[in-house]
Amino acid sequence: MTAFLFKRIDNAPLIVFRIIFGLLIFLESVGAIFTGWIKRTLIQPEFTFNFIGFDWLQPLPGHWMYVYYALMGVFGLFVMVGYKYRWSMAAFTLMWTATYLMQKASYNNHYYLLILICLLMLVQPANRYLSVDAGRNRDMRDISMPRWCSVIIILQVGIVYTYAAIAKLYPDWLNYTVVENLMLGKKNYPVVGGILQKHWLHVFITWSGILFDGLVVPLLLWKPTRKIAFTASIVFHLFNSFVFQIGIFPYMSLAFTLFFFEPRVIRNIFLRRKPLYTAGEVIVPGNRNILLVAGMAYFIIQLALPLRHRFITGDVLWTEEAHRMSWRMMLRSKGGYIRFRVVDKNSGKEETVNPRDRLSPKQQRMIATKPDVIWQFAQRLKKEYAARGQDVAIYARGKVSVNRKASRTFIDRETDLASEKWDPFCHSHWILPYPYED
Known part of the structure; x- marks a missing residue:
């Protein structure tokens, strides 16, 4: 386990992901301003429904939430260019989490996932190359990273997709009721609105949704099927982006695939001027045990949270108890x-x-x-x-x-x-x- 997790690999996937991720969180922040989301969700309501226990977290008065989100956008740009990366990533994570906890009217699993990815990116050496930080401090420049940097993203993505697939295995999804209801709200879409009401499409979406969620991670991990799974990911996420208009999530999901390809491939496509790391050293840090325990604790929690509704009386589809943070996406x-x-x-x-x-x-x-x-x-x-x-x-x-x-x-x-x-x-x-x- 030590040799596997701490073996050095080329860091091209992480560097490219940092740039894309920074851009996406910037767009998410400024998009909330220009689409009116802040006004509808945080300014106009008389009060917000915060997560219970966080009553002290309230939106800033007046129009200060616009400034709040503009500042988050700035931190997103700082993450993208790798300027004071740790501080910028920490600031965005804190501010995004605060907004998430202060209102539940716009809850979705994607916002929760963004918190988790921010936390994982916070511990990543993502500013060691092609960053302002590395340009200002040549000593920190590095073209490699320990393998665990990719592993933790892959594990997190695997948990999300696996639980999403399992959650779909219930009667109303399997008999096409859920998809049919979802598409009813799209019947006025130009050109495709009528097609989205077709039963054959509902059947396809129902079963492809289960198969995609359940198989995409294993297929991306296996080299012979990687390109097929990547192509399916493009189709799946672009469809979701167009039909359900769910913000940055489809594009962030596509960015996750960077960690499934060989670092050499990512380097050759995006960072051709970057030296390719091939030494494959195993460098075990002195705090190895702390890192391993912290990582195990985090993923045990991630595995346990989606299961907590099993220990609460009643059907979660009806009671909503333990629904949040369980990857039960678009199920009813x-x-x-x-x-x-x-x-x-x-x-x-x-x-x-x-x-x-x-x-x-x-x-x-x-x-x-x-x-x-x-x-x-x-x-x-x-x-x-x-x-x-x-x-x-x-x-x-x-x-x-x-x-x-x-x-x-x-x-x-x-x-x-x-x-x-x-x-x-x-x-x-x-x-x-x-x-x-x-």
Whole structure:
């Protein structure tokens, strides 16, 4: 293991990936400004639904979030050119993670993956060649890297794809319901909108999605099938980029393939002036044991997190408990409605609160189907009424539909959510089981 992980290889894949990665996080940052994402998600809403436990993380007031993202864009450019790489990478990672934790309305697995890749890039010697840092300090210049630099990226990508494939093995995906529902929202696309509604295409997407996620990493690792897998990756990710418009993720995924090819190939394509490293030395650092333990701990956590829903009562597709950070990507469509009944414990006076009067359109689409958000809204109402001197009980009424099936009651109408505690590791008893007959 030591000889394998600490053998020196040419660092061309890492250098090229750093440049592409820096460009992508720059585009992600400035794109959030110019597409109106910051305005819709962080400025216009009355408040944001943060990850529970991070209430102190709130968007900056006024228009300061534009400055915040512009600064992230600058750090992305610094990563790309390799200027003060460690500090720039650390700053972007911290700022991106803070934004991720301060709002859940735009949660997706891609944003979470970006945090993880940032953390992995933070420990990489990615500025040792073709960087401002290496130009200013010739002593740090290097044309090689230990093999673990590639291995950790490959392992992370393998975990993502494997769990994504496993998650698709459930009835609504296998009977084409999920893909059909996903494509219904694309029927107005020019030229291809009609084609996207064809059943044969739904069948193809369903099975190719499973096969691609489950096999792409092994096929990229095996030289005879590498080019085929790479071609399939181009088609798969460009299709996702065009149809689902999911930002930088398809292009970052294509950039990951750099680590699967022989370093010589990457050097010959992108860095022809770079000397090719061929010595193959094994240089074991003095902190080898610390590196190995830290790496093992990280990947054990990555393997465990997507499995935690197995230890929580209920179907995660319905309860949403332990859904996040589990690589359950584009697996279902959900919709519903919810109202809150607020009862003054002293006077018995009741009133109804409609979240639509308080939330942004994106938050409205989320609150009816996400129990943690329902609980957070109830807790917010409790504090607001307490500030007026009222001690209240809060009850939720609403229904949810999964994959366009019949709507079912989601929350126990007799449970006072204001008095409930949130436990991220246990099932909340006030989430009714599915299917639930009224």
